Amino acid sequence: MPNLKNSEVLGNVFRAIFSVASRRTTEGFAATVIGAIVKTMEQNYDFLKYVYIAEGDFSSGNVIDVSSEIDTVDQKEIGQAIEAIIRIVYMDLVGKTGLFFIKELKETAGEEIINEMKNFGVDLALLQTEQRYLHRQQKRKKQTASAGTGESKKPTGDVSLLGYTWKNVASWEYDPGQRVCVLYNKDGRILDRLNIETIIENYVTNLSGEEEEIPENYKEEIHIGDKETELLKMLYSRDIDAETAVVLLHISKDEFESMIRHLLKSEMLQYVSYNEIELTEMGIKYLNDKEGEKKKEVVVQQE
Numbered sequence: 001m002p003n004l005k006n007s008e009v010l011g012n013v014f015r016a017i018f019s020v021a022s023r024r025t026t027e028g029f030a031a032t033v034i035g036a037i038v039k040t041m042e043q044n045y046d047f048l049k050y051v052y053i054a055e056g057d058f059s060s061g062n063v064i065d066v067s068s069e070i071d072t073v074d075q076k077e078i079g080q081a082i083e084a085i086i087r088i089v090y091m092d093l094v095g096k097t098g099l100f101f102i103k104e105l106k107e108t109a110g111e112e113i114i115n116e117m118k119n120f121g122v123d124l125a126l127l128q129t130e131q132r133y134l135h136r137q138q139k140r141k142k143q144t145a146s147a148g149t150g151e152s153k154k155p156t157g158d159v160s161l162l163g164y165t166w167k168n169v170a171s172w173e174y175d176p177g178q179r180v181c182v183l184y185n186k187d188g189r190i191l192d193r194l195n196i197e198t199i200i201e202n203y204v205t206n207l208s209g210e211e212e213e214i215p216e217n218y219k220e221e222i223h224i225g226d227k228e229t230e231l232l233k234m235l236y237s238r239d240i241d242a243e244t245a246v247v248l249l250h251i252s253k254d255e256f257e258s259m260i261r262h263l264l265k266s267e268m269l270q271y272v273s274y275n276e277i278e279l280t281e282m283g284i285k286y287l288n289d290k291e292g293e294k295k296k297e298v299v300v301q302q303e
Contacts, residue, residue, distance in 0.1 A: 004116050006078050007050075011066040013082055013117070014051065016109035017089055018063055020101060029174045031055065031063055032196055037088055045081040047073045079120030086127060102128045103267070125281055128267075224266065227251060228259050229290065232268060235279055236287055 014034065022030035035053035042048045050067040070078070090101040102124055106114050114124065170186040174196070183191040224232075227249055234240050234248065246256050260277070263269040268283035279287075 003119060004113075005068070006071045006073055006075065007066040007068050009113060009116050009120065010051065010070065010078060010082065011064060012109060012113045014064045014066070016105050016113070017085070019108050020104045021089060023104075026174070027063070028055075028176050032174070032176070032179065034064075034089075036196055037085060041081065041085060041088075044084075045077065047077070048081060075120045079117070079122045082117065082120065082122050083127065090127075224263075224268065224286065225259075227255075228263055228268075229287075231259060232263070232279060232283055232287055235269075235277075236284065 018027075018030055018034055021034065031053050032055075035055075038048050038051050038053065047070050050070040052065045052067070054063045054065075086102070086105070106124060109117075117124065168185050169183045169191060172181055172183045174181050178193075179196050181194045181196060183194070185191050230249060231245060234245060240248075242253075242256060246253055249256070251259075260269065263283070264271075264277070267280055268286060269277045270280045271277055
């Protein structure tokens with residue numbers, strides 16, 4: 001299969017991002033946000049000027065178009081821009097349903113585009129690990145903040161220089177005509193009107209300058225049972241059908257199906273057809289890590 005052109009890959013990636021993002025809001029708002037992100041990112045990636053985001057009527061389905069002029073750009077540069085944009089979008093979704101953003105993005109983009117992205121240097125597995133790490137970091141920070149007492153806690157009446165904090169915001173809506181987000185308090189009174197381009201520009205600038213790296217000793221908090229590990233080893237070493245696996249593992253069919261669902265959700269396994277599964281790169285890495293730990297234990301015991 002010949003490699004796809006830059007415009008084809010980037011166009012499909014942007015359309016997948018739009019599709020996933022618009023499930024959580026309106027198509028108009030999703031297009032506006034993505035358009036503002038692209039416009040801001042042009043400061044670092046000039047070739048993004050060849051990406052066009054539609055405004056207004058989306059009934060035609062032609063929301064995003066990428067000019068063929070971008071096909072002359074180096075693939076690695078395209079890949080860097082894709083990773084940066086994915087990071088910015090999923091950072092906006094972390095804490096809501098954003099933890100599954102990349103998984104949905106992979107499902108929406110399709111296997112051909114996901115495989116082609118690897119040629120552009122885009123490692124979605126690494127981005128997914130990064131996303132989970134940031135999600136857990138944010139969760140820990142919230143737990144630490146909520147556990148604070150005495151002077152470490154802000155008085156309930158504290159407000160910012162704007163005259164309100166996020167706690168005062170009961171709802172918000174996007175005005176596509178004026179391209180502003182209007183914030184309301186619980187009484188329905190308008191607290192503020194925020195220009196969408198300004199919000200996104202500040203947001204992207206802050207994220208680009210404060211990217212948090214994953215510590216070298218960070219490990220995924222994935223809990224895989226002993227029986228599940230045995231199954232992964234079986235699949236890694238040979239072809240095996242469900243009936244044989246059930247017998248060898250000494251489990252029921254229901255237990256086997258539950259294990260498969262968990263391993264698919266943990267992205268240790270993936271479907272290659274409607275009735276065939278295989279180990280993912282993450283699943284293989286998990287087994288290699290387990291084998292490495294086992295060897296270390298043997299060395300320690302010998303000493």
